Amino acid sequence: MVKFKHQRSKIDALLSSTTSQTKVMITGWLKTRRISKECCFLEMNDGSCLANIQVVVDPNLDNYSMVSKVTNGSALVIQGDLVPSKGKEQQWEIMAHGVEVIHLAPETYPLQKKRHTDEFLRTIAHLRPRTNKYGAMFRIRSAISYAIHSFFNEKGFCYLHTPIITSSDCEGAGQMFQVTTLSFDNSTHHVKNDNDFFGKTVNLTVSGQLSAEMFALALGDVYTFGPTFRAENSNTRRHAAEFWMIEPEMAFCDINECMNLAEEFITYLIHYALTKCKSDMSVFIQYVDPTVESTLNQILSSDFERIPYTEAIDILNHSKEQFEYKTDYGQDLQTEHERYLTEVHFKKPVIVYNYPESIKPFYMRLNNDGKTVAAMDVLVPRIGELIGGSQREERLDVLLQRMEKFGIPQENYWWYLDSRRYGSVPHSGFGLGFERLLMLLTGINNIRDVIPFPRTPGAIEF
Ligand code: 4AD
Numbered sequence: 140m141v142k143f144k145h146q147r148s149k150i151d152a153l154l155s156s157t158t159s160q161t162k163v164m165i166t167g168w169l170k171t172r173r174i175s176k177e178c179c180f181l182e183m184n185d186g187s188c189l190a191n192i193q194v195v196v197d198p199n200l201d202n203y204s205m206v207s208k209v210t211n212g213s214a215l216v217i218q219g220d221l222v223p224s225k226g227k228e229q230q231w232e233i234m235a236h237g238v239e240v241i242h243l244a245p246e247t248y249p250l251q252k253k254r255h256t257d258e259f260l261r262t263i264a265h266l267r268p269r270t271n272k273y274g275a276m277f278r279i280r281s282a283i284s285y286a287i288h289s290f291f292n293e294k295g296f297c298y299l300h301t302p303i304i305t306s307s308d309c310e311g312a313g314q315m316f317q318v319t320t321l322s323f324d325n326s327t328h329h330v331k332n333d334n335d336f337f338g339k340t341v342n343l344t345v346s347g348q349l350s351a352e353m354f355a356l357a358l359g360d361v362y363t364f365g366p367t368f369r370a371e372n373s374n375t376r377r378h379a380a381e382f383w384m385i386e387p388e389m390a391f392c393d394i395n396e397c398m399n400l401a402e403e404f405i406t407y408l409i410h411y412a413l414t415k416c417k418s419d420m421s422v423f424i425q426y427v428d429p430t431v432e433s434t435l436n437q438i439l440s441s442d443f444e445r446i447p448y449t450e451a452i453d454i455l456n457h458s459k460e461q462f463e464y465k466t467d468y469g470q471d472l473q474t475e476h477e478r479y480l481t482e483v484h485f486k487k488p489v490i491v492y493n494y495p496e497s498i499k500p501f502y503m504r505l506n507n508d509g510k511t512v513a514a515m516d517v518l519v520p521r522i523g524e525l526i527g528g529s530q531r532e533e534r535l536d537v538l539l540q541r542m543e544k545f546g547i548p549q550e551n552y553w554w555y556l557d558s559r560r561y562g563s564v565p566h567s568g569f570g571l572g573f574e575r576l577l578m579l580l581t582g583i584n585n586i587r588d589v590i591p592f593p594r595t596p597g598a599i600e601f
């Protein structure tokens with residue numbers, strides 16, 4: 140008896156390794172049940188793949204009367220023979236010798252066989268991975284996580300775990316969740332830091348970049364892949380309060396090499412999804428967004444456009460589109476602008492670089508014009524900004540000037556400044572929002588539907 144998962148590859152491996160041994164055991168949940176004149180068919184799924192496996196139950200089985208009434212969502216253990224199927228729908232099926240009902244789900248099981256809206260499924264986020272669509276989604280999430288590590292591992296990058304609890308604000312945007320062991324003081328609306336756990340104001344990380352820079356300047360090429368927290372009060376379909384970010388950081392690397400890596404990275408991951416996650420991707424290609432496959436193929440077949448910020452502003456100002464937000468020089472690009480550039484104007488991914496220094500964080504390298512910084516954002520169709528990155532300011536004197544300009548106290552960043560005192564080199568990196576990548580890959584339109592238990596303003600159920 141072999142306990143196995145019913146993925147195609149596992150079945151093939153099982154059958155090629157044995158000639159006579161086809162006695163198998165599978166565990167899983169009942170998707171649907173069908174009764175014919177001669178027998179009962181159970182469509183079983185163990186969660187390992189999209190396709191169900193059919194189990195044929197003969198009326199002579201001891202507990203047949205119970206098995207023939209078993210409800211959707213029930214947990215079963217099946218023992219039987221793996222045999223070529225007589226039906227056209229599947230190549231193999233299991234002729235059951237024994238069906239053990241581990242748990243009978245009541246008729247109130249919410250996932251009966253009909254299509255549910257994403258909004259409804261969000262209210263039962265604890266059960267939605269049992270649906271075809273969300274099962275596929277979260278298997279793709281897992282496969283792409285693996286692909287990310289493979290990509291960097293193949294390139295010799297070192298995987299770095301940066302702290303979740305920090306006392307620095309990398310992005311300087313102040314959108315941070317404070318961490319404290321003290322109770323909130325209603326009179327001041329502030330926590331008194333002196334007697335707090337760490338003795339100072341502490342928050343959840345908004346980016347691992349500053350730590351990653353320290354390690355790039357020691358180990359060369361590093362990357363982080365971990366949770367990130369932002370208390371942005373923007374209830375949009377592409378912002379979450381807790382999301383995952385991948386941040387490579389490279390020493391002896393300028394902005395152009397950084398753009399090259401970003402382009403190669405995105406292309407690698409799209410190719411991985413299309414070739415290694417074929418069956419799960421089919422759910423999204425067929426039922427979620429019929430344009431997703433052509434969008435991804437188009438990204439694969441085109442070189443990313445690279446334009447300076449001023450040119451992006453020019454294009455936007457000369458377009459006939461009515462934008463909600465202004466596109467004057469010095470304004471940050473909004474989603475509507477990003478989407479126009481990538482979807483309408485260039486019809487491919489666009490890397491916008493050299494942004495005005497006033498709208499980007501302190502650590503970005505000041506260009507020779509004194510007005511722009513070596514920033515780069517990668518914009519992709521349907522999502523807008525997928526990546527934000529830059530070359531870092533490696534010159535101590537310029538960095539100090541920028542920190543002063545942004546009102547960032549030097550004493551808190553003495554360790555960061557030290558890296559510019561001892562063996563400072565040009566270095567660059569970027570951050571890719573993992574959930575936004577998954578939205579791009581699957582055509583899913585809301586960030587809440589690509590993360591197991593989403594955290595957004597006012598929503599912390601589960
Ligand atoms: O552009 P951002 O803010 O860049 C940084 O944090 C840099 N420190 C990264 C670096 O250079 N190492 O964020 C990077 C990416 C964005 O392009 C976006 O894809 C994603 O993170 N992101 C979010 N994803 C989901 N929800 C949010 N609230 C996000 N904020 C940023």
Ligand code: MG
Nearest residue numbers: 516524526527
């Ligand atoms: Mg950004």
